[in-house]
Amino acid sequence: MDASIPDLLRLLVVPVFGWAAWRDVKTRRVPNRTWYPLAALAVVLLAVEGWQAWTGTPYETRAFALRTAISLGFVAPLVLAFWWFRAFGGADAKAFLVVAALFPTYPTYEVLNWALPHQHTTVGVFSLTILTNTVLLGALYPLAVLARNAAAGRFSSVMFVGKPVSWDAVPDEHGRLLETPDGVTRNGVDLDAVRMYLRWRGLTLAEVRERADRFRDPATLPADPNPPGDGSTGVEEVRTDGGAVERSETVGESDAPDDDPWGAAAFLADIDHGAYGTTPEGLRDGLDVLVTEDRVWVSPGIPFVVPLFVGTVVALTYGDLLFGALELLGLA
Structure with missing residues (x-):
């Protein structure tokens, strides 16, 4: 795999999110200490890449500053709003805040001559891609519950939740x-x-x-x-x-x-x-x-760290599900 050191370090979210997803399913409890190392890593990488962008071309400086501003100034407050209105649990909000700080821009990986992620967006804010992937995958959960209840003949006005x-x-x-x-x-x-x-x-x-x-x-x-x-x-x-x-x-x-x-x-x-x-x-x-x-x-509620884990893996490989669907429909 060919990638920069910061982007390679970002891959640490995969095993951490995977463990958190397993823990969330089993106990609905994810310890706060889970997020501290990733948050510290995010601060270090922001400083390193911020300096690289500052000393780069004017375009690189503006692009990094804009995407970081969107990630920290839009995605992070949006996640806090979801938590405030109880759409997310505490662990979910902490995980998304880590994502907002760790992935302001798209990482780049080359695996067997394949450039990943495959599907980019015009805005180029990777935390936004992870968020939309997670929401889309999470939306499948009620449909799965509904199908399972219908197949078992369990009918109620709450059979989809x-x-x-x-x-x-x-x-x-x-x-x-x-x-x-x-x-x-x-x-x-x-x-x-x-x-x-x-x-x-x-x-x-x-x-x-x-x-x-x-x-x-x-x-x-x-x-x-x-x-x-x-x-x-x-x-x-x-x-x-x-x-x-x-x-x-x-x-x-x-x-x-x-x-x-x-x-x-x-x-x-x-x-x-x-x-x-x-x-x-x-x-x-x-x-x-x-x-x-x-x-x-x-x-049972939605253990949202699970679609977050899957959404992150999909984002790191395929890329943005929503943008890819819009391109297929000729809308992007």
Whole structure:
């Protein structure tokens, strides 16, 4: 492979994004430290190539400055806006910010006399190519979910964003509940918040279902709640001292108000951080569904680092999917 040293170093994003995509699928958690080395590399490469452009021809200086300005001044704020409106998760936003800093211009590789990426754009901002590739590939996800549900004969107004699962699979599922006692919804309780609540009370979903009427009473809240964690799956329930959780009897008398079914408001007031935008009403509705229904519709959400990884690989090889499609249609 023939390429400049900066462009070769940029290929480090491939294994890092690949690992992050695998981690996102398995746990929906990508550690912040994942992005630090790539962010540091981006700063160094910006400085090196900025100096090269500054000492080059006036055209090279202007082209690099313009593309860097678009990448950092348009793509990065756009990603932050997506995150603000909850279109992206935190890990997704951090990964795209790294892309904006690391790929302001198109890299160039020569492999077996093939010049890659193949499909360039007029603007020449590579981070924008990665972003559009990712969005296009991500758009295929709802279509795949819809086709899978239709093939299995599972029909619902939320069949393009969710899947039905047995209640006992919920503790290991990621995403949102798509049901309330009043019917389907696109904005049900986050299942991570449900896990936080159960760990806070030191209960399993099976135990709550067995004695739903009892645990709905806020007077049964534990006197000494457990740390709720962050709602991730596969975490052993332990106290902060490392000992196993003792499923202690709940207190007979509690300061919890009578108008707080499930103690949902007490839970959210007690934890020292939010629970993924969960409200007391949303948590109550979710628990009411989970203790009564044997199968529920769940939105697994889109682990967006996955299409980002694929979109980056496609960008580094083929190039810009959208621009290529527009050229085929004679629109570019």
